[in-house]
Amino acid sequence: MVLACAACIGAAHGAQAQDMGKLLATGGVSQVEGAGGGGLTPWALITSYGTVDSYGANVHATRVQTRDYGLTSYGVAVGIADRVELSFANQTFTGELAPLDQLNIKQDIVGLKVRVAGDAVYDQFAAMPQIALGLQYKRNKGVDGLGALGVTNVTQLGAKKDSGLDLYASATKIYLAQSLLLNGTLRLTKANQMGLLGFGGDRKDRYQPMLEVSAAYLLTRKLVAGAEYRMKPHNLSVDNEGAYSDLFLAYFPNRNLSLTAAYVDLGEITVFNPRRQRGWYFSAQAGF
Numbered sequence: 001m002v003l004a005c006a007a008c009i010g011a012a013h014g015a016q017a018q019d020m021g022k023l024l025a026t027g028g029v030s031q032v033e034g035a036g037g038g039g040l041t042p043w044a045l046i047t048s049y050g051t052v053d054s055y056g057a058n059v060h061a062t063r064v065q066t067r068d069y070g071l072t073s074y075g076v077a078v079g080i081a082d083r084v085e086l087s088f089a090n091q092t093f094t095g096e097l098a099p100l101d102q103l104n105i106k107q108d109i110v111g112l113k114v115r116v117a118g119d120a121v122y123d124q125f126a127a128m129p130q131i132a133l134g135l136q137y138k139r140n141k142g143v144d145g146l147g148a149l150g151v152t153n154v155t156q157l158g159a160k161k162d163s164g165l166d167l168y169a170s171a172t173k174i175y176l177a178q179s180l181l182l183n184g185t186l187r188l189t190k191a192n193q194m195g196l197l198g199f200g201g202d203r204k205d206r207y208q209p210m211l212e213v214s215a216a217y218l219l220t221r222k223l224v225a226g227a228e229y230r231m232k233p234h235n236l237s238v239d240n241e242g243a244y245s246d247l248f249l250a251y252f253p254n255r256n257l258s259l260t261a262a263y264v265d266l267g268e269i270t271v272f273n274p275r276r277q278r279g280w281y282f283s284a285q286a287g288f
């Protein structure tokens with residue numbers, strides 16, 4: 001569906017060639033839920049390097065590995081006229097330590113982001129950052145590997161629903177002279193572990209505002225270092241959900257490829273494996 005949109009956009013431009021005129025690294029990387037930004041949190045920047053007169057698209061594959069769990073994400077995103085972003089991601093969450101060593105949970109995420117004000121690159125002398133509003137619709141596809149316990153759906157773990165909607169507002173400011181990017185995102189969510197454990201729970205079942213922040217520094221023209229922090233709700237008694245954080249390095253050899261490696265801390269995830277889940281994150285993004 002998203003790739004079809006890109007084809008339609010290209011046809012609408014007729015003879016006008018697609019361009020990649022944005023500055024290197026300003027397209028961000030693919031966030032683990034599919035949006036353009038950092039690894040853990042979306043930015044107000046629109047994915048790809050297409051300018052206001054063009055479009056762009058990319059695909060990504062991401063792997064997160066902690067002590068007891070693994071998360072794989074892959075997807076596609078399209079940026080239109082540096083104004084609108086459409087994305088799709090599929091996540092697979094697996095367990096590797098008993099009693100959850102057979103656990104397998106999948107969910108699909110459809111995203112929309114719209115830049116509503118500011119320009120993070122060209123408004124260098126303005127105090128206002130670039131601002132975007134976004135949403136992510138998430139549909140959990142069931143629980144595999146816990147059939148012996150009679151659990152096949154996240155609602156049997158205490159979640160109120162197996163699908164839900166996250167709403168967010170992001171503000172991003174780039175200081176070119178200082179080689180610095182700062183981002184803040186406010187997310188309204190009911191999602192448990194990004195929706196992998198459903199939405200709402202026995203402890204809470206209401207939208208809560210969660211703050212997400214990112215900072216990135218350009219070490220060289222092609223290498224970026226940074227950190228992220230993402231607050232999380234705690235809706236389920238069986239889920240010791242806590243904040244996510246990471247330290248990352250992103251390499252942009254050209255506008256068609258980016259590689260990101262990070263050290264991540266996902267906090268405690270369930271009461272069945274009650275220890276902090278720290279590990280590694282690796283993501284590759286390719287596009288035009």
